[in-house]
Amino acid sequence: MSHLKTTAAWSGFLSATLLLTACGENSPDAENTADAVPAEEEPDDVSMEDVNEDVPGSTQTFGWNLFDHLLQEEENQLLSPASISTALAMTMAGADGETKQEMTEVLSLHGLEDEEIDASFQALITLLEDTGSDVELAIANSIWKREDYGFDDTFIEKMEEEYQAQVEPLTDEEPINDWISGQTNGLIEDMISEVRPQTVMYLINAVYFQGDWAEPFEESLTTEGTFTTSTGKEVDAMMMRRAEKEPVFLHSENDAFQAVSLPYGEEERWSMNVILPHEEEGSLQKTVDAFRNEDPLTFSEKVGNFRLPRFQMEEETTLNEPLIELGMPKAFNSAEADFSRMVEGGGIFISEVLHNTFIDVDETGTEAAAATSVAMEESAPGYDFDMIVDRPFLFTVQDEETGVLLFAGYVNKPEEG
Template sequence: MKRLIIALTFSLLAGCGTSSSANFAEEDYKMMSEANNQFAFDLFNELLKIKEAENIFFSPTSVHLALALAYNGAKTETKQEMGAVLHVNQYEVEETNRAYASFLNKMNSDDGYATVNIANSIWIRNGYPFLESFLNTTEDYYGAEVHSVDFMDPKTKDEINEWVEDATNKKIKDMVQQIKPNTVSYLLNAIYFKGEWKTPFDEKQTYIDTFTLANKQTKPHPFMSQYGKFDYLETNGFQAISLPYANDEMSMIVVLPREGKSLKEFYSQLTAAQWDSWLNDFSKKEGSLQLPKFEMEFEATLNDPLINLGMPLAFSGQADFRAMVEGGGIAIDEVRHKSYIVVNEKGTEAAAATSIAMTESAAMDTFTMTVNRPFFYAIVDNASGTILFLGEMDNPVYVE
């Protein structure tokens, strides 16, 4: 069996962690869903270009939502670039926010068979001039928790990481690894999903067989097996199957290139419009499925992919986030994404988190000096310039 592409399709998405207090129409979420899916395939193609591991798994929804928080703080060309990447430039910001609010509201569900939990939070430096209008918008439309913190306190990193762990059922850990001295904010999204198959695989039917890697090497691997009637699609290039979760509102789509065909050929056709077209062509068909069990983690820094997609200003000294902070002067320093998934006989558990670190753009040339090797030093009188003491330190000793 060849490598395959797997996508979680959320027909009715849910998020227990975040709710919106804003006004919106029930169907507003459709606009956000379309923008999200266009962004999903854009970012996927960029990740393919830079992938360091064999496998890719990420949540475009998590990245899209985190960037939407930052987008609300952007102005002028920075806003235009971000809006184009997010596929929302054709809408007013208010329309976009209503769509996100509707989307998050629609995702609220935990019926015992499938759970999706989406949470947003904003962590801001104590006393920094964040605009109340920005904070209110992110709270009202995105349900974002706002935390005012001291980024120089080592406990702050732990608090942020604990928030991510709690929002992802402990699946995403150590989201923030180091906080820079000029950090003014972290914008965070976390998403957690757990769903039981509508028709679970029988563990007794799981067997070991051969999986063929992209380089044609083979390895033994456990395969789940099931016979039944599925939503199924065949083309000249691939087979595809839809596996519903127990609530029938979500499903996993698995696409397998035909023998002699590659995922690269499939990706060359993959767009949001084509994806929708394929989904409409699925029909019920009886057959057997053998699907590998798997579990994986993935992480990536998304600066370069997002810059390549067309939003370089947001990362530069010319970034305009005056709708977030009085006077602006800040930029995106890093967009980081981590994800996890396990697929077995019972169902699927998946989680992802996206962090956007905002720093003072004027301070982007700041240095770090760690005196961890032999050094020279002097004690001087500043007024006269007189050197009172000189020294070289090769082996520091300090007795408490």
């Protein structure tokens, strides 16, 4: 175990949560680590030189901005910035004009050429999946397209080649849900409730992670304890601890929080950073702000009394409003969205961005999964008005010539005969 470790901003590319970060031999600060693991030859000669240096950090910036936007102190929260970024980057590859400009700003990818973005995501997926033998990580992309719709061949080829996306026909939700379940080891089920008639494509990313602690907690020492929520309510929690009398941890502390880094596997390339804001009012926001400002964590070995609750979380989030509020409204506007590089002439928009996550943390390690789905729909024709009769209504049946009112009615609940 190293005596000093710095986790830099780019290392959060695959944060399955904001506690789970990559901090291995490819980190820009790995030279500061006394026992850094020697870099192995990457498959197909892919290396960090194939990744634009701004892309991983941009992804983490976007992740923390979104996390901060969604954060409610009284509620649990679980995001995979990597999954969301990848799904949106795939979608952005079909955008143009102001729609594309807004998306690049929100994803913090402004100033980069399309080729740099696409090639960087392609290389990162390859690099991240080469985790070694003691951590399992799978990243998969797919697109599901209506066969009778005129998608641009260049866009489809880019999805297959640059994002390694599986291309399938869009029929109903069952094959999509089966694919997501298969890619996440069954942790995310029935993500898509139905495929609407006007939906022409789904762009989907799925992530699965499983890692055992380099130094596991001793299950026989797990005891019931008290966890105090943000509202002051005390709840029961099973608190884990290590077996050593004087356990050594990688620890960091500043005026906003203290943190412990828990490595996975023998190579210790991956780790969970457990970040505990101080009890003073405002420390939670101060902690989030520190990460949004890309302040690195510097850990050093210390003997400590560290206890962590076992926990399991499962979240389902619709990201339309948060993404609009962060600055990309045109992509969701049927009249203004420009996805003309996806479909000749455009005429489609993002109707829904769904994000489902799961994580289970216990004495042996962590299992986590995430999936992000971007649904594209046809823009409605230029109607003079919209009238969708989906709530109580009145009706009449009359003779237009004599004015005789034959029937008058009110429907509160439609019933079929």
